[in-house]
Amino acid sequence: MEYQFKIKINEGLYLRNPEETELGRKILKHSVELIYKLGFEIFTFKKLAEVIGSTEAGVYRYFQNKHKLLIYLTSWYFGWITFQINFQTNNITDQKVKLRKIISLLTSPIEDDKQTSYIDESLLHPVIVAEGSKTYLTKQVAENNKLEFFQPYKDLCTLIGSVILEYNPKYMFPRSLASTIVEVAHFQNFFMHNLTSLTDFSKKNKETEIVDFLDDLVFATLDRS
Numbered sequence: 559m560e561y562q563f564k565i566k567i568n569e570g571l572y573l574r575n576p577e578e579t580e581l582g583r584k585i586l587k588h589s590v591e592l593i594y595k596l597g598f599e600i601f602t603f604k605k606l607a608e609v610i611g612s613t614e615a616g617v618y619r620y621f622q623n624k625h626k627l628l629i630y631l632t633s634w635y636f637g638w639i640t641f642q643i644n645f646q647t648n649n650i651t652d653q654k655v656k657l658r659k660i661i662s663l664l665t666s667p668i669e670d671d672k673q674t675s676y677i678d679e680s681l682l683h684p685v686i687v688a689e690g691s692k693t694y695l696t697k698q699v700a701e702n703n704k705l706e707f708f709q710p711y712k713d714l715c716t717l718i719g720s721v722i723l724e725y726n727p728k729y730m731f732p733r734s735l736a737s738t739i740v741e742v743a744h745f746q747n748f749f750m751h752n753l754t755s756l757t758d759f760s761k762k763n764k765e766t767e768i769v770d771f772l773d774d775l776v777f778a779t780l781d782r783s
Contacts, residue, residue: 565637570705571630574620582620583676584610586634589627594681598628598689629693629707631677635686636710638671638679639663640717653725654777660718661772664743687744715740726780735779742772 569575576582588609593601603617603624610617621627643660650656668683694708702708718739719732729735746768749757759767 565634565641565710567630567633567637568705568707568709571626571633571707572621573618576620576630577676581610581612581616584612585617585620585627586631587676587678590631590677590682590685593628593631593685593689598624598692625693625696628689629702631682632686632690632693633707633710634677635679635682635690636714638674640710640714643714643717647721653721656721657725657776658773660721661739661743661776662769664740665747665769665772666766687747690744691741711740722780726783729780729783735776739772739776742775743768746771 567575574582576586585606589601589606592606592609596605601624603621604614607614607617621630643663646663647656647659650659668679670678670680694702696702715733715736718736722729722732722735746757746759750759750761750768754760759771
C-alpha cells in the first residue's frame, strides 16, 4: 500500500524551506548523517557545507543556526512517526493491541523510508534518541514553546494519550503517560548503548527488552486504575 507523507514544519524554524530546493534537501540529508557521525556538539555548518559542496553562507540562507536545524529535524521525525502510527494502526480496533503497536514503533529500530529520499530515518532515529532532548532543555524553551516549535511532539503525545483513554477512560494522567512512553523509549535506548549501569537492557537483545519493559509499565499502570 503506497502513501504520501508530507509534514508542515513551523516556518519560524527556517529562513527558506529546505524541502523546496535541491540544496535544501542536501542540507537535510547530510545534516542527519553528520550529526549521527559526529554528534550535535561537534557538528557545524562549516563542516556541513564542505560535505555538500556549498558555502557556509549558503547553509545560513536556510537556517539561522544549528539549534533551529535540530528542532526542524526533531519536528520532522515526530511528524513522521505520528504519521506511521496513524497509518499502521488505522485498522486496529483492539486498543491494547494498538498501544502495543505504538510502543513497538517508538522503540524498535527504524528502516529508511524510501519515499522520503532526502532523510534517512534509520539514521534520524538514533539522532533523535541521542540529541532530541537538546531541542527543549534550554533557557529558551518557554520562548520557543510560545512560537509552537514543539507542536509535532505535542501532537504525538496527544495521539498516544487518546489511545490510552480509549483503553482506560478512567485513567487520570494520559498526557503524562504518553510523554513518559516516548521519553523512556528514547532514554533507555540511549542508556543501553552508552550508560549501561543505568539500565537492565543489553545490546544483545536490543530494543525488544525495552518494548517488554514499556508493555509491563504501561499496562500495569492502566490495568490497576
